[in-house]
Amino acid sequence: MANFDQELDATGLNCPLPILRAKKALGGMTGGQVLHIIATDPGSVKDFEAFAKQTGNELMESKEEGGKFLFLIKKA
Amino acid sequence: MSDEKKLAIIATKGTLDWAYPPFILASTAAALGYQVQIFFTFYGLQLLKRNLKLQVSPLGNPGMPMPMAMDKWFPVLGTAIPGMQSIMTMMMKSKMKAKGVASVEELRSLCQEAEVKMIACQMTVDLFDLNHKEFIDGIDYGGAATFFEFAGQSDISLYI
Numbered sequence: 636m637a638n639f640d641q642e643l644d645a646t647g648l649n650c651p652l653p654i655l656r657a658k659k660a661l662g663g664m665t666g667g668q669v670l671h672i673i674a675t676d677p678g679s680v681k682d683f684e685a686f687a688k689q690t691g692n693e694l695m696e697s698k699e700e701g702g703k704f705l706f707l708i709k710k711a
Numbered sequence: 712m713s714d715e716k717k718l719a720i721i722a723t724k725g726t727l728d729w730a731y732p733p734f735i736l737a738s739t740a741a742a743l744g745y746q747v748q749i750f751f752t753f754y755g756l757q758l759l760k761r762n763l764k765l766q767v768s769p770l771g772n773p774g775m776p777m778p779m780a781m782d783k784w785f786p787v788l789g790t791a792i793p794g795m796q797s798i799m800t801m802m803m804k805s806k807m808k809a810k811g812v813a814s815v816e817e818l819r820s821l822c823q824e825a826e827v828k829m830i831a832c833q834m835t836v837d838l839f840d841l842n843h844k845e846f847i848d849g850i851d852y853g854g855a856a857t858f859f860e861f862a863g864q865s866d867i868s869l870y871i
Contacts, residue, residue: 649811651739658742
């Protein structure tokens with residue numbers, strides 16, 4: 636797993652909370668920094684793709700590991 | 712910022728289940744960079760109350776799953792049993808909590824944090840003899856023309 640600057644634990648949270656928490660976390664970061672998100676909502680896979688596409692932040696990685704969904708988003 | 716996308720929503724329903732679509736869509740759109748306005752009218756005004764007492768009703772709602780397949784054994788009448796509404800509301804709330812679904816209060820304050828503009832329909836506030844003190848702070852009061860001022864230049868308009 637690549638390096639990241641901040642981690643967001645969104646396990647147990649359902650739509651739209653993982654996206655809203657990620658947005659908030661990114662708001663406190665500077666451009667180029669990477670946010671690592673851990674989620675359990677299966678819907679978050681598609682949602683983070685859509686979030687990245689619409690906000691211009693880069694979804695560097697999206698994978699499933701032991702029933703958890705892990706994302707790396709680089710702030711634009 | 713005129714290049715910002717805009718979402719206009721009319722919220723007309725005052726039940727626990729129907730409280731979700733406007734607040735989920737508004738908060739998410741705001742997170743995606745949309746400018747958002749919600750116009751609350753008729754029963755939708757309930758969603759702006761300081762103390763939310765929202766309930767779900769199985770009555771006249773054949774799509775709602777009922778405990779112990781009650782809807783199958785006692786169709787229509789089963790949903791009208793006194794107390795059924797409170798039971799269904801309790802069950803819905805505990806299920807939502809168990810599944811990590813945010814409360815309406817939480818989504819509403821996330822909307823406010825994200826600067827979603829909320830407008831209460833003044834005509835229906837008067838119609839139902841409601842008082843501005845019953846509503847949360849930070850909302851505006853207006854009429855149909857106020858809604859169109861924003862909706863007229865929005866990219867998406869939803870009636871919920």
